Amino acid sequence: MNTILVTLPVNGTQKAVLENAGENCRFLYETDSSKTEELIPEADIIIGNVPTGDIHASPKLKLLQLQSAGTDGYTAPGVLSENTILTNATGAYDKTVAEHGLALTLMLQKNFYLYRDLQNQHIWKDMGMAASIADSTVVIVGYGSIGSLYAKMVKALGATVIGVKRRKSEKPEILDELVTMDELDNILPRADVVFSVLPNTLATRHLYTAERFAMMKPTAVFINCGRGNAVSAEVLYDVLQKKIIRAAACDVFEQEPLPSDSPLWSLENLVITPHTAGGFHLPDTKDKIIAIAAQNIRAVLGKDEYRNIIDFSTGYKK
């Protein structure tokens, strides 16, 4: 009998979905990480982002189903046994992150960050020209599951949309162009909007250098809804303070929470959201994670195919 440890808080309906998938399995529900550590060695399957340091490459563990899309830390040597399959929640966060990203894009294009600040000073003042998403060339860096939904949205609003991804593949119909990361520097100068949804990998660390921001149009806006390590706090501050580009919006930072003494807080042309693009800010995100987890429980039991298996060598979905 397989033991399934669920550390992600779930409601009755979600429990039923999991237990229906894991017929004849023993379910342990424990959300307190001080208690999960003891239960991990018993588990054949874990559903939830248990602390990496608590797993100790448990030899019994067949499946670790993450609740996140990011796999940060779990692919490091020694964390998981080579018998363990790691799956993530790619797909579950598409709607919440893509909508958040679109909302940030429009907030920057319409100067709403300036108008909110003026409102707080009781000042009625026209801040001049806005930008139009319909007239924009939007470059999506890290074109995956989230990026493709965001692409669909901005395309429907009239934008020209260019995807940039790691591996070469056929251009989806929704995109005007699809290029690989080695062409990034040729594409950035054309962008009115750069939407970054890169994961945290060695290859993406500090990808947005001062030189790359300088390649962008001075009217461009940059939105980061991926991981904070794609741009250093120093470069971000410098670029925005000098108005190398017009404005940026970041949901993620190298250091989170952003320290209260960070100079980034005070940049007028930076919009900050506290890593709230993803998470459980929409009601159906967790249902989607549970659906992925249920499929992967069935896969362990030989009744279905695995979904979202992570390749340890890249940290990406296989």
Add this chain to the structure above:
Amino acid sequence: MNTILVTLPVNGTQKAVLENAGENCRFLYETDSSKTEELIPEADIIIGNVPTGDIHASPKLKLLQLQSAGTDGYTAPGVLSENTILTNATGAYDKTVAEHGLALTLMLQKNFYLYRDLQNQHIWKDMGMAASIADSTVVIVGYGSIGSLYAKMVKALGATVIGVKRRKSEKPEILDELVTMDELDNILPRADVVFSVLPNTLATRHLYTAERFAMMKPTAVFINCGRGNAVSAEVLYDVLQKKIIRAAACDVFEQEPLPSDSPLWSLENLVITPHTAGGFHLPDTKDKIIAIAAQNIRAVLGKDEYRNIIDFSTGYKK
């Protein structure tokens, strides 16, 4: 020979478009309203929103082409001679207002007004659940040219879209439902988003009463990109202060500029933009007005059909 007075500031390309339409006409370009008053009696055609009090029902005036979509004041008795055709710029502002409206909608749904205020206090704090446009029922009150573009946008993002308009007509494919204004009170309780783009008419004055806001869901958001007289400052303040609905965003107010001592400025759950949805905040708006004006110049010369003729009895396009 027809004399055409252009009071709207135009560039060389726009002049060429007008002069090409008004072949053999005499063009007067004057943007200073202290000087236009003298020129008005000479004009057969005026392009631009000259002060209503300066027209004195000029008997020579064949066409007044407004640069605005609103016709506020120009249809009042005594302003224009009965020989004058009044046309407006309906259509020219669709993109700028619909995009502004969408950006405000998403800003409210994603709590960005709260995050901007927290940013200014250097506070990293999760403000909880957001709303999804894809899961929303959006009610567009004043379903016309702007409303139909906004409808197309939110429909593409997944919303259920209901249009409310003055006169009964066939439901466009983009809408899930189209109803007339007398059904408004049946529709408001279903709305997650109320997007108002009503013009300023006697019938729309103070349409949004406290009772109507109370019919909306407590989680609903209200966006006004039409005219400010649709809701009184007092009702708006009271409804938001008591959180009868979740939040609102207004680009227009009964009194503009909004007085600096208005209590509306300080409402956390009200987002204020200073009547910047329309105007010339996108580069192509004026080109679109000039295209409408050129067609109507040709119409005066018997070479084309009129576009956007205003019915004096309703203040709307015929």
